[in-house]
Amino acid sequence: MSAVLQNLVNQPYKHGFVTEIESDIAPKGLNEDIIRLISTKKNEPAWLLDFRLKAYEQWLKMEEPKWPNVKYPKIDFQAISYYSAPKPKKKLNSMDEVDPELLRTFEKLGVPMHERAALAGVAVDVIFDSVSVATTYKQKLAEVGIIFCSISEAVQMYPELVKQYLGTVVPVGDNYYAALNSAVFTDGTFCFIPKGVKCPMDLSTYFRINTEESGQFERTLIIGEEGSSVSYLEGCTAPKFDTNQLHAAVVELVALDNADIKYSTVQNWYAGDENGLGGIYNFVTKRGLAKGVNSRISWTQVETGSAITWKYPSCILQGENSVGEFYSVAVTNHYQQADTGTKMIHIGKNTRSTIVSKGISAGHSNNSYRGLVRIAPTAAGARNYSQCDSMLIGDKCGAHTFPYIQVRNQQAKVEHEASTSKIGEDQLFYFAQRGIGNEEAVSMIINGFCKDVFQQLPMEFAVEATKLLEFKLEGSVG
C-alpha cells in the first residue's frame, strides 16, 4: 500500500480519555454471590434474581462460540468486575444534580445531557459503566404515554411490563454471551411506546465504558404496541486501555400489529492501537420480534470501533406481512476483527426482508459478513433481498462473506448479490487529475460506497457517521 493510502487510514482515537471519578466497583469474578450482590444493589424483585440465576446456571454449561471468523486469547471471566457505578449513587431529581465530572465527560463526547443543549428533539439516556446516569425529556415523553427510562428504573416502576417481555426475544440460554448478560446485566434502556403513539422525537442511549477492569453488560428492551412507531439511536465510546474490555449487551425489540421500530447504532468503542493492543470485545446479541401483522423492524448500524465485533442484529418475522431490514456499514482498520451480519427468520406469510451490508477493511484487519436468511415452511410468499459489498483499502486486509440461505417454502423468493472492490491508486489518481486531493477523494469514495446505508440513518446521525468514517479512514495526509 502506498504511503498516501497508509496515511489516510491511520487516525488516532479521540474519545480515549479516562474520567477521574470515584466508583463503586464490585470485586472481580463471577459467582452466585456476585449476582446476588448486583440484584441487591439494584433492589430487584425476586423473579429477576431467579431470571439471573437461571441464566447463570445455563451459562456455566455453555461454551464460547468458536465459529466466528475472529481470533483472540481466551477471556478470563473471573478477572472482570461485573459492577461499576460512579459514586454517590443517590436518586437524582434533576440534571443539575448530576456529578459535574460526568457532565463534563459527556459534553466532551458531544452528548448533551442538558435538555436545552444541542441535539434538541432527541431524548438521551446516558449509561456510564454499569448504570444509567441521566435520562432527558422523560417528562415530555410521559405526556404522550411513552416510557423512556433506564431498565433499572423500569424494574422498579413498571415491573409487570418488564417481566412480560424480558427474555422473550432473546431467551436466557440463547447463546453464551446472551446468557452471561442475562446473569449480570446492570443497566440499559427501557422504552415502551403505547398503542397508536408515534414517538415525537428520536430516543437515544449513549454508552460509555470508563473503568479498566469492568465489563459493560447492558440490556435494552423496546416495546412498540399496536400502531406505534419509534426511532431509537445508540452511540458508544470507551477510553484507551492496553487491556481488552468486554462489552456483552442484549437488545430485545418487540413490535406488535402495525408497529414500526427503527434502531440505529453508531458504534465507536475503542478499537485498540495500531499494533492491535487493547480495545473492546463487542459481543452483542440484538434481536427484534416482528410479532404483529404489518409490523416492521429496521436495524441500521455503523460499526467502526471495537477490537473484535461479534454482532448479528436479527429479525424474527412472525406477523403476516411483517418487514425486517438490516443496513450495515462495518469498518475495520489496523488489527480489528469484525464478524457481523444479520439473521432474517421468515415465519409469517408474505414477510419481506432487505439486507444491505457494506464492509470496509484497511490495514491488517479482517472483516466478515455472516448472514442467515431462513424461510420457514409457513412463510408462503416470503421475499428476501441481500446485497453484500466489500471494499478493501491496501493489500494486507481481508474481506469475507458467509451467507447462509435456508428456504423451506416453494413460494418464497430469495436474492443475494455480492461484490468486492478496492480503493486503488488509479481511482485516487483520477480524482487528483480533476484537482481533487486524496483526502477528499477517499471520503467521497467511502461515502459513495456507504450511501445506501447512510440514507437510512436519522439526519444528525448520518452527519456524525460520515464524519466518523472520514475521521477513521482519512485525515492527516503528510
Next chain:
Amino acid sequence: MIHQDSKVLLEIRGLRATVNGIEILKGIDLTVRSGEVHAIMGTNGSGKSTLAKVLAGHNAYQVTGGSITFEGHNLFDLEPEERARAGLFLAFQYPIEIPGVSNSHFLRLAYNTVQAQHGKDELDPLEFEDFVREKMKLLDMNPDFLDRGVNEGFSGGEKKRNEILQMALLEPRLAILDETDSGLDIDALRIVTNGVNKLATKDNAIVLVTHYQRMLNYIVPDFVHVMQAGRIIKTGGKELALDLETRGYDWVGAEHRAAVEAEAEA
C-alpha cells in the same frame, strides 16, 4: 492554429521515465504553444500513453531525467492535483469507475476546486445543474447521466463523452486526450471531436495521443509527431498523419534508422 503572439505553454526537454525499472521514455523533446493542436502518433508500446501519464503525474512512473516546464513552472514541483488545478488536463484512455459517487457531485467538486484556484466563485448544486446542462448540450448528452455513479456502467462512448465534458467544465490551458477516439463509433467520434473543436481557443492547446489518423479528420493538428521506442522520431504537419495512414509506421522507423546511421558515419 498557429498564431503570432502565442506563448510557450509546455516545454519538454530530454525527458526520460521508467516504470517498474524499465525505461519507457528515452529522451523526449516537445514544445507546445498556446493555440496549437499537436498529435502524437505511434504504434502500441511506443510510449505515447506513458508520456501522457508522466505529464499528469501518475506515481507509477519515475522520471529519471530531463525537464518539463508548464507555463514557466517546473512541473515536477507540482503534485498531480496541483497540476490539474494549474490547468493541465488529461482525458483518460480508460476512465475510472467510482460506484456510488454521483457524477454531478464529482463534476461540481472538480469544477469548484478549479474555480477556487483561480479565485472565482464556486457554484452551489442548483447553479451548477444549470451550468453543466448547458455544457452537456455541446456533447449531446442525456441529463439523466448526471445522477448516475461516475462512469459506473457507462458504455465506452459515454465514458469518453464524460471526459470531454470535464474538459469543457474545467477549461484547461493544456488538454491531453489519450486515445479519446478508441471505442467510439463514427457518430460518437463526430460529436466528441466537434465538442473538442469548440473548446479550442487561441489561449489553450491540445495534445492528441492517438493510434489512428481518423480522429485527425475532425480535429486538424498543426503538428504531427511520431513516437517510437520512447522517442519522437519524426515531426511534420497534418499531411504526415495521412502518410502514416496509407504507408503505416515502418517507413518512418527505417528513415529514422538511416538518418541515425548517416549521422554516426559523418
